[in-house]
Amino acid sequence: MFRFFFFIIFFLVNNNAEGNPDNYSEALEKSLLFFPHVVKIVLLSHGDLTGGCNDAGENVKFNFPTAFTATMFSGSTVEYGWGMGSQIQEAQVGIRWATDYLLKGATATPPARLYVGAGDPNVDHKCWERPEDMDAVRTVYWVSHDKPGSEVAGEIAAALTAASIVFHRADPAYSRIILRTAKKVFKFALKYQGSYNSSLGSAVCPSYCSYNGCKDELLRGAAWLFRTPNSIYYNKLIKNLGADDQLEPDIFSWDNKYAGKTIKLARRALLNHDENFDQYRQEAENFVCKILPNSPNSTTQYTKGGGNIYDKKIGANIKLPQSNLQYAGSTIQQNYLTIL
Known part of the structure; x- marks a missing residue:
């Protein structure tokens, strides 16, 4: 559901902006009202890693698709926010719920780790239960310099960068924090290149294996960073990465x-x-x-x-x-x- 939500934003705002007679404004309002409550229902606590979103019907979190959704959600708001009226605040609530969680994973202790998942997919996929009833030990997964994960790191950087543009005027302090974190995460993804498939194995595969390498995530992260101020470096990097x-x-x-x-x-x-x-x-x-x-x-x-x-x-x-x-x-x- 979380991955599909960005489609609603694009579709409803686009059609409303084109003067479609259907009441897309009301549909957008109901969607944005529904979304944050659904996400909050799946709240689980992993120490400092509270928040985020569960995958499907299980109590497991995969930050790779979550980051993709956050990037798309923010991107749709950046491009179509002008047509969202008062619903822009509701969209920002949903975006911040995602980026707050990703931010925690990028800044949690011990340092030099990027947390990218929680739960055991092989166990959780076999057991559907309400998050409120879940009492099993939660395993957390991370990537680091010796366990690289450039795909997930690159996409998290893209998500945080896109969100920093959303909050540029609404919350400048928060915007600066997530952009600064995005640059650090992207630097990590670029410096320690490697697939999280190899680093995390069955914790991410076959559920969310990266099937085409990390180059596209690095390019996507650099492309979003190129849209921020003082970003000439990323323009050159995009060329060097093979865009x-x-x-x-x-x-x-x-x-x-x-x-x-x-x-x-x-x-x-x-x-x-x-x-x-x-x-x-x-x-x-x-x-x-x-x-x-x-x-x-x-x-x-x-x-x-x-x-x-x-x-x-x-x-x-x-x-x-x-x-x-x-x-x-x-x-x-x-x-x-x-x-x-």
């Missing part, structure tokens, strides 16, 4: 974020008229053409309702066999480009 590589993604998810990086950099060409970023604008347009129905370059096929995305190459199988609603994010990226 110019000719990648042609047709998917966008909690694991594969190359399209997200491309859309973020294309924004500069479209809004700032920076010709140095025209390549990303073209790549973003190619991505849109691959996910649009009836496009001659489309590599996807939708159901009649448009809810699920299928891969023509493998027939009737959903692109990935689980959580296919997440691919609504690809369509939302398309809507974002049309508004720009």
Whole structure:
């Protein structure tokens, strides 16, 4: 549910801004009213790591998809906050619930650790119970210089950076804190590169394995940091990390974020008229053409309702066999480009 919530923000605000006669404002209000209470119900205590969100129906937390959701939630608020009216405060409440938890994981003692999960997925997946009834010992997981996890660290950096923009005016002190932490986490991800698959094993796999390496998360984190003040360093870093590589993604998810990086950099060409970023604008347009129905370059096929995305190459199988609603994010990226 937490991963899907960003879709509601994008969809409702976008349609409301376009003058759609349906009452999307009320729907947005109800969604934002519902969301924080659902998240608070799953509150568990792990010493200093209180908060966050459980995965599905189990009492286990995975910070990799949580950070992705927080990035998308903040990103939607940054881009569409102007159309949210009084609901912007409710959105900030939801974002802060996520970033407060991620902030704790990045600053908890002992130092030089980044906490990225809690609970035993192999046990918890077998036992669905109310969080209020859960009394088992909670195992916590972390990455460090000798147990790297650049994917999750890069995405946490992106989430905190995006949120710092949301709170730039609403709470400048908090904005500075999370941006400062984001830069430290990103520096760690960059300096100690490696997959958290190897570092944490069954604590994250197969539930939330990183299947395509950490380069996309590093690029995404750098792209968000590039949007902050005094960020020339990150522009150069984006080039050094290989952002110019000719990648042609047709998917966008909690694991594969190359399209997200491309859309973020294309924004500069479209809004700032920076010709140095025209390549990303073209790549973003190619991505849109691959996910649009009836496009001659489309590599996807939708159901009649448009809810699920299928891969023509493998027939009737959903692109990935689980959580296919997440691919609504690809369509939302398309809507974002049309508004720009």
